[in-house]
Amino acid sequence: MKPHERLPLDFKRMLPSEQLQESRQFVNRMASRRSVRFFSPEPVPFELIENAIRCAALAPSGANQQPWKFVVVQDPEIKRKIREAAEAEERESYGHRMPPDWLRALAPLGTDWHKEFLETAPYLIVVFRIDFGLAQTVEGESRIKHYYVQESVGIATGFLLAALHIGGLATLTHTPSPMGFLSSILGRPKNERPFVLIPVGFPSPDATVPAIAKKSLAEVMDIK
Numbered sequence: 403m404k405p406h407e408r409l410p411l412d413f414k415r416m417l418p419s420e421q422l423q424e425s426r427q428f429v430n431r432m433a434s435r436r437s438v439r440f441f442s443p444e445p446v447p448f449e450l451i452e453n454a455i456r457c458a459a460l461a462p463s464g465a466n467q468q469p470w471k472f473v474v475v476q477d478p479e480i481k482r483k484i485r486e487a488a489e490a491e492e493r494e495s496y497g498h499r500m501p502p503d504w505l506r507a508l509a510p511l512g513t514d515w516h517k518e519f520l521e522t523a524p525y526l527i528v529v530f531r532i533d534f535g536l537a538q539t540v541e542g543e544s545r546i547k548h549y550y551v552q553e554s555v556g557i558a559t560g561f562l563l564a565a566l567h568i569g570g571l572a573t574l575t576h577t578p579s580p581m582g583f584l585s586s587i588l589g590r591p592k593n594e595r596p597f598v599l600i601p602v603g604f605p606s607p608d609a610t611v612p613a614i615a616k617k618s619l620a621e622v623m624d625i626k
């Protein structure tokens with residue numbers, strides 16, 4: 403394959419004072435992001451969802467293959483089906499599939515199999531990973547290998563969560579296990595696999611969050 407044409411980098415050199423101001427502001431904004439499990443049914447401007455997905459789709463990816471798809475669910479009937487299927491799986495998981503260590507790790511968060519937020523949140527964004535590309539050739543369908551899918555989709559999901567938060571919306575990173583039901587309910591092709599399910603909206607007025615702490619900079623950063 404021919405190499406891409408090369409373009410000058412579009413890079414705005416900021417004043418050092420601006421750099422610090424922007425980066426501090428961003429840290430402060432991100433410090434108020436929390437996983438929310440109580441949503442208001444209040445509608446959300448759709449452009450906020452679109453812009454967050456635009457932002458996620460700007461993420462770096464292995465060989466620029468962009469192995470992701472963001473399915474936005476707003477239809478109450480589809481949300482109901484997703485809640486029903488997720489609760490059935492989660493009831494099994496909390497009931498007897500999760501080993502005691504896992505249940506112990508989750509206990510302080512107070513989560514259980516009830517997933518009411520899957521119906522109350524105005525939108526569910528289901529992130530799918532595209533495990534391989536599909537191409538039609540004269541011999542029939544052929545598969546194109548994708549590289550670093552997990553890492554790429556993880557980074558794009560981080561961009562998505564940050565953009566939704568900056569847009570003033572609440573999210574939950576939800577991974578009902580197993581998640582195969584999302585492929586069938588949403589009619590996804592065979593090369594896509596569910597990665598994460600993100601309810602999005604405004605928090606309910608009485609929403610609470612567990613009082614957890616984040617590790618300090620000294621704990622997470624090592625300088626050599």
Ligand SMILES: Cc1cc2nc3c(=O)[nH]c(=O)nc-3n(C[C@H](O)[C@H](O)[C@H](O)COP(=O)(O)O)c2cc1C
Pocket residue numbers: 435436437438439511513574575576577578611614
């Ligand atoms: C990969 C991943 C999967 C998660 N799955 C769930 C989940 O299925 N249900 C849930 O209630 N929270 C889930 N969480 C949210 C975590 O519990 C939450 O991020 C953590 O407790 C820290 O809280 P914070 O997001 O408010 O900082 C998940 C988070 C991540 C990153």
